[in-house]
Amino acid sequence: MRETGEINDRYQSLLRSRQLSDVVQPYQQFLKQLPDEKTIQAVVARRRLQIQAVIGGTDQDWSDWKWQLKNRIRDSRVLGKILGLSELETRRIDRVSQVYRWAISPYYLSLVDEDYENSPIYRQAVPDLRELLPGGSLDPMNETQTSPAPCITRRYPDRLIINVTNQCAMYCRHCQRRRNIGEQDRHACKDDILQAIEYVEQNHEIRDVLITGGDALLLSDRMLDYLLNRLYQTEHVEIIRLGTRTLVTLPQRITPELCKIIKKYPPIYINTQFNHPLEVTPEAKLACDRLIEAGAVLGNQAVLLRGINDRPYIMRRLNHKLLQIRVRPYYIFHAKDVKGTRHFQTSIQDGLDIIASLRGHTSGLAVPTYIVNAPGGLGKMPLMPNHIVHLDDDKAVLRTWEGKLVEVPNRKHG
Template identity: 40%
Template sequence: MSHTFAANGDTPSGTPTDPPSATLSSTPTGTPAAPPGLVRPEIPEEQWNDWRWHMRKRITDVAKARQWIRLTSDEEKAIAGSAGKYRWSVTPYYASLMDPYDPDCPVRQQAVPALGELLEHTGAEVDPVGDMFYRKTNRVVHKYPDRVIMLITEACPVYCRHCTRKFHTTAVDGTYFEKNEGEDFTEDLRYIAEHPEIRDVLLTGGDPLSYRDGKLEEIVSSLRAIPSVEIIRIGSRFPVLLPQRITDELCAMLARHHPVWLNTHFNHPKEITPESERAVDRLLRHGIPVGNQTVLLRGINDDLETMRTLMTELLRIRVRPYYLYHCDNVTGVSHFMTSVEKGWEIMEGLQGHITGFGVPQYVLTTRLGKIPISQPYHRRTPEGLVLRNYKGEEMLVDDAAYPVAETEGGR
């Protein structure tokens, strides 16, 4: 079986005529069909299910993008303006989730360059979270006492336009590697081994799953050989951007090195598809817990209905909401930022209205670390604690019944 696209290879043909309300449909097998007015390559099912094919066929120019979406003039200007400044690429799978006629599509905004990323914004930095400040080796960033991150690659299947490492992973001349990414890991592994307080290592980048299984296992097994490393985590957006990557072979390999955790990054309900659901299920069946880190993004998920739906859909597919990140003021990303008040509004609408473990922790990432910034549900008074519930109702908990401060000798 093959995808029902016109067989024209990788080059566009014809001028699309766009019905204003057309939406992307799919065949009964889940194969995305070409919407009216767009001409796409014919893709055999075997290739569509092969993550390597998607990586080879990533959309990286206007001609290929036009096979999937009707680009606006602003998008074309942004793509041209990004040349020599920021990389961009989109997997065919992720492109198939885009509304081909709506530039405000939440998937499209995350993947296609926009003019906003070329503007200068007050306070924007290339590294507001302090990766370089806490860097100890070519790859190791040691910010917290018992855990480190290893920035093991610059490569991603899709270069998300809101990436907190936009400069370091997508700037053509910018990188966080002092040495070549291909340098061996001896220095990094030695640092971790010589600091036995490090019990938790997060592999990130870029996206670690961009490596093939063999290379990834070399890294994971080397970490597992360090006695003080208890937990290995992988930060990956592949379950969202290219779920075909989550194969039984990959999961079985990771399961050999338990405990292994995976944190992913769904930002909108539209990204939760049968393919991504199967990818999550495959990880879970191999004993790999899956958490989610959502970024609050203007025009994408900065409304309560979207965020509630996202969190409840994540729970349905057994993904635990972990963080809601306030969008970092990163150079090239600032146009996605909302106000903190908007984040508070959304958190207030989640707390008490959905399952408790479906409510993420709202944080602002700084050089001081991840700072929880949700509004408190209590305040201290001379009489005791005034508690507030999700409805705004309040009650006083008497200090005699529930002392706020420790007293000498205890109660």
């Protein structure tokens, strides 16, 4: 009798396993269509040679973050030479650049593949005429009215942001803080940073400080060391976070010297922004490895962008690749209604569909929280596909990840 039961259990398990394998097949097929890692790296190496042929620089220069920063590409003719752009395309870039600045690190530009117009890297980096379309706000989060001290943005009870610079290795075309980019790179002056630190010191409920910009890691090692040290000495500050996209756009910034500084002030959480699987490169992995060895905890805050990562399988691939380099997918941000970025916007339903395509289909670790920011700086709103079909004092009817309806009791006992 028992044997029959076991055979039946095994048969049912095999049947279920077969069903589950079938569910993942379309994604497996999708992966087969992608170029393999070797092919991608060969394309990147070719592009890098093209860049070096135009702007110069040795291989040693290439791995020096200061060289990368100094040699950011910001002239449409130089970009045109590297990518083979037409005269019309360079003129369009010039037109947009009269309104919005652009600059691309040579490293990030080397990730643009041959079909440059459709490249998710090109689209994030190179000005597009649609940036000049009307609509959107330059400050949808009302940051200018949530700044109780220089450099500070405070929107929540126990945490705040210190904005230390407007400089970035690459000026993302979808940037939600593009009003800060301005015409020139500018670090906050020491006096303003001191006032920000004093504000934190005087407000004992602040237990979590996010240093960002621009890009927090574009501060000099010396300034960063000073700032981290002051916050670390502040008893009520329990954790420090750093907002940086250098892991994606300038991984050379993560030097052993920087890591020595990071190691002194645990716990440090680093939030970065990988938006596409092509950004997860061997250089990015090395940067993450170094930071993790220095004790930092890494999380990713992707932005959902039309034409870049708004397809569910791209997002799944991105999250899987991030877990492989020990970066936890943390948030997917719905793009805010920022002036000049509307062509990147998706619908909220697109975001919900992506979460539905992840939940249950892959490890919970690979499922970030989808966030819509309330306009006016009123805070983050996490959104989930609706799993509750019915709820009363007695029971709940819930929808599983496969769409099956199940009933669970909803009673307090005792």
